[in-house]
């Protein structure tokens with residue numbers, strides 16, 4: 001696993017020097033950090049080639065010294081990647097890089113990541129803190145890069161809760177439709193003084209209409225089961241009833257497994273060179289859904305890394321009562 005943490009400094013820095021080649025000390029660095037010299041040379045040549053292609057084909061592209069230096073630093077860090085099975089590598093597999101807005105960080109880390117992924121046969125995961133940056137990557141920067149470099153494929157990786165669970169959706173429809181067993185039970189249940197109010201009944205009917213129309217679209221292939229691809233956001237309460245959920249999922253045992261929206265999206269993302277994700281999902285996955293990310297075979301880039309501490313603090317809170325803890329200690 002190797003990680004890059006990208007940050008934008010408060011006052012942008014502008015490098016004073018021109019584009020630099022990998023410094024002469026690199027072979028020594030490579031040796032010290034367990035990078036194979038031939039692998040490094042092959043990666044360096046490939047990176048130069050890709051950078052040249054981007055410089056030639058990206059409209060209005062300006063080659064910036066800072067971008068070039070960042071790209072080299074990213075490559076060296078990625079090539080020092082260490083996985084749990086690779087204990088021999090003592091490489092410095094974590095880099096914290098800062099660059100001002102407009103330096104071209106995305107191109108720098110994406111090209112380095114693409115080359116390293118090819119050489120090391122690993123997946124690259126680019127994590128962002130904000131939806132704005134994620135949108136910019138998915139809809140602007142990465143399509144433009146991949147139009148120049150077709151080998152660069154990308155996809156977005158979302159948490160389960162963004163996808164519908166077809167099994168739960170069917171359960172909702174079959175369980176509550178008028179005339180069904182559950183509907184009968186519900187009617188009996190409410191046939192006393194706690195009779196549901198008109199607004200509750202109307203809400204249920206609206207929910208049922210939404211479940212049915214969504215199931216129809218899903219079955220007809222007119223909806224991919226991703227909440228974000230719906231023209232209109234569903235009622236949060238309705239969505240909660242049918243969203244995919246690790247605890248309620250039978251995985252391969254489920255009759256919908258092959259066409260399951262979540263597993264389909266996951267398989268599709270796994271085939272991409274670069275997967276875009278967000279910090280909260282990476283951290284949550286490390287805690288719970290560990291199968292979503294193969295950390296030992298992934299090169300991580302944390303863009304907007306300055307948000308990481310706050311998100312980590314939200315993700316891994318631990319509360320202890322001071323009085324009880326003190327009594328335990330003394």
Ligand code: SF4
Pocket residue numbers: 164165166167168244245248249250251252254255256257260261262263
């Ligand atoms: S595989 Fe899991 S998430 Fe997908 S439809 Fe089945 S139960 Fe739901």
